[in-house]
Amino acid sequence: MKRLYVIGDPIAHSKSPLIQNTMLRALGMDYVYEARRVPGDETARWLEKAKGEPCAGFNATMPHKRNLVPLMDELSEDARLYGAVNTVCLRDGRAIGHNTDGAGFLQALREAGLDPAGRTVLVLGAGGAASAVVPKLVKGGARGVFLCNRTLERAAALCAWDKEGRLAPAELTRESLERLAPRCSLVVNCTSLGMTGTAGQFESLDFLDGLPAGSGVFDLIYSPAETELLRRARLGGHRTANGLGMLIWQAIFALEHFTGTRIDGRAMARLLEETLA
Numbered sequence: 288m289k290r291l292y293v294i295g296d297p298i299a300h301s302k303s304p305l306i307q308n309t310m311l312r313a314l315g316m317d318y319v320y321e322a323r324r325v326p327g328d329e330t331a332r333w334l335e336k337a338k339g340e341p342c343a344g345f346n347a348t349m350p351h352k353r354n355l356v357p358l359m360d361e362l363s364e365d366a367r368l369y370g371a372v373n374t375v376c377l378r379d380g381r382a383i384g385h386n387t388d389g390a391g392f393l394q395a396l397r398e399a400g401l402d403p404a405g406r407t408v409l410v411l412g413a414g415g416a417a418s419a420v421v422p423k424l425v426k427g428g429a430r431g432v433f434l435c436n437r438t439l440e441r442a443a444a445l446c447a448w449d450k451e452g453r454l455a456p457a458e459l460t461r462e463s464l465e466r467l468a469p470r471c472s473l474v475v476n477c478t479s480l481g482m483t484g485t486a487g488q489f490e491s492l493d494f495l496d497g498l499p500a501g502s503g504v505f506d507l508i509y510s511p512a513e514t515e516l517l518r519r520a521r522l523g524g525h526r527t528a529n530g531l532g533m534l535i536w537q538a539i540f541a542l543e544h545f546t547g548t549r550i551d552g553r554a555m556a557r558l559l560e561e562t563l564a
């Protein structure tokens with residue numbers, strides 16, 4: 288039996304073991320997937336230990352995603368672009384770093400009926416998640432992206448990625464959101480505002496009233512299942528989706544990397560939605 292892991296600190300809350308073991312059982316694959324708490328200063332030691340085991344690879348979450356980049360023998364295009372690794376495949380003593388967050392996001396967005404092609408998008412947040420989301424919006428055909436963040440410099444740094452001027456930074460203030468919303472038909476929340484266990488909430492959600500009718504609002508948060516942002520958007524007649532689909536699809540893509548096989552993603556996504564409900 289081959290081993291797979293997810294490492295992080297903290298890690299007890301992770302849904303990855305449930306998600307991956309559900310898929311492995313359904314596919315009849317001879318792997319076991321476990322969580323390991325690994326402190327941030329032990330990334331390199333963990334990697335060496337994993338290479339010495341019958342381990343096919345591991346997922347990584349905070350605080351390892353950036354630490355892993357210089358430790359990889361090979362990096363996928365997305366991992367290099369985001370400067371972060373969430374999936375490590377171990378093959379013949381070599382470590383190959385992938386990042387499935389962006390692909391998982393784009394697939395979940397499309398599955399929710401919110402294809403970004405041709406839309407102008409209002410992205411809220413410029414942290415680690417936004418750095419995977421923004422390039423995928425552009426690659427997915429978004430006409431433009433306004434990137435609003437509390438710390439403006441972080442938004443500006445992320446916008447520098449695109450040399451064709453499709454990205455514009457702005458402050459995450461009530462005024463700028465209300466000014467930009469009428470120009471956008473999709474909102475993507477990549478901040479932690481509204482998440483269970485965090486004190487923060489948006490100063491005002493009135494900007495949602497300025498979106499054109501029938502816009503989409505995608506929140507990367509999945510706990511609670513419906514944030515105040517999504518509730519207000521739904522009541523305003525907009526199409527909404529939470530971050531569970533992204534969590535599920537990034538895991539499906541990670542398992543494809545680990546096992547080197549193609550998976551019926553839609554069937555797996557349905558199974559996982561039932562399991563996690």
Ligand code: NAP
Pocket residue numbers: 388411412413414415416417436437438441459477478479480482487488507508509530531533534535537
């Ligand atoms: P991160 O790197 O720590 O970034 C956090 C972002 O939230 C930054 O833009 C930060 O702004 C902003 N923020 C935090 N507190 C704020 C406040 N009080 N007021 C205004 N802005 C605030 O975190 P991350 O990894 O990008 O994750 C962001 C969210 O996405 C989290 O809720 C996470 O759970 C979720 N997520 C979901 C998935 C999924 O699969 N569904 C995957 C990844 C992440 P500053 O730059 O100004 O600090």
